[in-house]
Amino acid sequence: MDPAPAPPPPFAVRLVTGGGSSPELALLLRSLSAARVVALDAEWKPRRRGSPAAAGTGGGSSPASAPAPAPPQFPTVTLLQVACRGGDGGEDERERCEVFVVDLLAVPLADLWAPLRELFERPGVLKLGFRFKQDLVYLSATFAAALGGDAGFDRVEPFLDVTNIYYYLKGHDRQKKLPKETKSLATICEELLSVSLSKELQCSDWSYRPLSEGQIQYAASDAYYLLDIFDLFLQKITTEGKCSSTMELNSDRHCSSTVIECSSSGYDICSGGYSMSIVTKYSEKILLAESDTKPRSSRRKEKPKLATNVKCKDKVDCSTEWQGPPPWDPSIGGDGYPKFLCDVMIEGLAKHLRCVGIDAAILSSKKPEPRELLNQTYKEGRILLTRDVKLLKYQYLASNQVYRVKSLLKHDQLAEVIDMFQLKISEDQLMSRCTKCNGSFIQKPLTLEEAVEASKGFQVIPSCLFNRNLEFWKCTDCNQLYWEGTQYHNAVQKFLSVCNISD
Secondary structure: OOOOEOOOOOOOEEEEOOOOOOHHHHHHHHHHHHOOEEEEEEEEOOOOOOOHHHHOOOOOOOOOOOOOOOOOOOOOEEEEEEEEEOOOOOHHHHHOOEEEEEEOOOOOHHHHHHHHHHHHHOOOOEEEEOOHHHHHHHHHHHHHHHHOOOOOOOEEEEEEEHHHHHHHHOOOOOOOOOOOOOOOHHHHHHHHHOOEOOOOOOOOOOOOOOOOHHHHHHHHHHHHHHHHHHHHHHHHHHHHOOOOOOOOOOOOOOOHHHOOOOOOOOOOOOHHHOOHHHHHHHOEEEEOOHHHHOOOOOOOOOOOOOOOOOOOOOOOOOOOOOOOOOOOOHHHOOOOOOEEEEOHHHHHHHHHHHHOOOEEEEOOOOOOOHHHHHHHHHHOOOEEEEOOHHHHHHHHHHOOOEEEOOOOOHHHHHHHHHHHOOOOOOHHHOOOEOOOOOOEEOOOOEOHHHHHHHHOOOOOOOHHHOOOOOOEEEEOOOOOEEEOOHHHHHHHHHHHHHOOOOO
16 A cells, blocks of 8 residues: 555656756746745755865875865755745646756856745745755855855745644644654655655765766655645645634744744635635744854764774674574474564665565664664564674674675665565565554455544545545554555556566
8 A cells, every 4th residue: 555665756857957048947937936835955965974075175195294174164055956836726736836956066056046045035935845944054055155155045934844734734732842853754755645755865976967867856756745745734724724823833942933924915825715824824934044154063073093904803794694594484483474673774675575565673763772673683583684784793692683685775675685585475465564663454445434534633635535436544553544546556566576476
């Protein structure tokens, strides 16, 4: 059932790589000027500790002759993703949604600065983002470095963070502070939209050209689905009629004073007669202070490097392999049902295993101790799957039940595990487990009426599903609802291929 690995997204992506009279750039600027809601995201090359770029030094000279480290610098933003929607937000406008991926290494920044600044500050356009303040800091620094110190950006208003929307839809008490550990965008999309965003390309080199098709689709999805989340927000406001001035969607204690009051101009962007003045009751501002524009040196202390001729006692043999039989093997008293435990480095593999009907657990702790992982592995008769070679040295504690996954991408990892452990996957097993909690589904599908009743106060079912003849399923453990939509059928086809199942 959905959620499932994201199929090709339901939108066309326009890659903007030219300046001046470029038709793609011209269309982008027209869309920005006509938009009433704009979703924004940005990408930059990840910076790794210890690299010359991160340290700010030349990297090749000896310690004695090395120059003084240069001041730390912000990463250069190389990609800007923009999803635009104008009009009243109805179905026709959804179809006319424009999604752009702007290559900032190819488009002259001078052609973009004024339109972007005007967009960021235009009161009649609601801007959406996910923790966008850091993106704005890096984006401002990128433009300032290229065009001069005054060419940065210092504000975005009105702005609405989808994290706040998420907690609003989940019924969070707005009188209380939001949890410190906020949800990831992938988690929010999965819980609210039943869309599984792959984050395999999140740390790819965004400065390398040409961009792959996967990178372009990944980047575009991060902006596009912000609009879908916003639609759920409007749907709930419309359904419940909660539009009183006392209901403000605050972000955290630093932003509670920046809520924008009702506008008398009434920019119509919502269905059902709602105006921009209502939407802005839930919005805020992003304001960059002077301290935000100055990079800070990392507070982490670099560990001293060992000389190359010093032998490390704890050095692990990376060639160490798992050796069978697996703990579920009937010949050694197992029940014949494969069970795995995936560490935090490969949580995506756990969801793929669940999609093909395999029991794959994940520890709730984000930083579990090795013994915690191994204790659960041993007690529950699982095999621990990891990318961390250091865990292999603990194999003796779990009766040789640790396997190091070599592949990087989730589909390749799934194929590797299926091949290594000779897993037999049938078509009936596909999409038979909950990708959220690893639970199983009830034996019969729910009707639409039963699904709507089960979702009350727990999950929002998109209204576009009401007129479709779909089957709904409910997890017996966490009560998450799923439906056999387009993503389900696309995912089934994909997993049929990965698992070598004849359709």
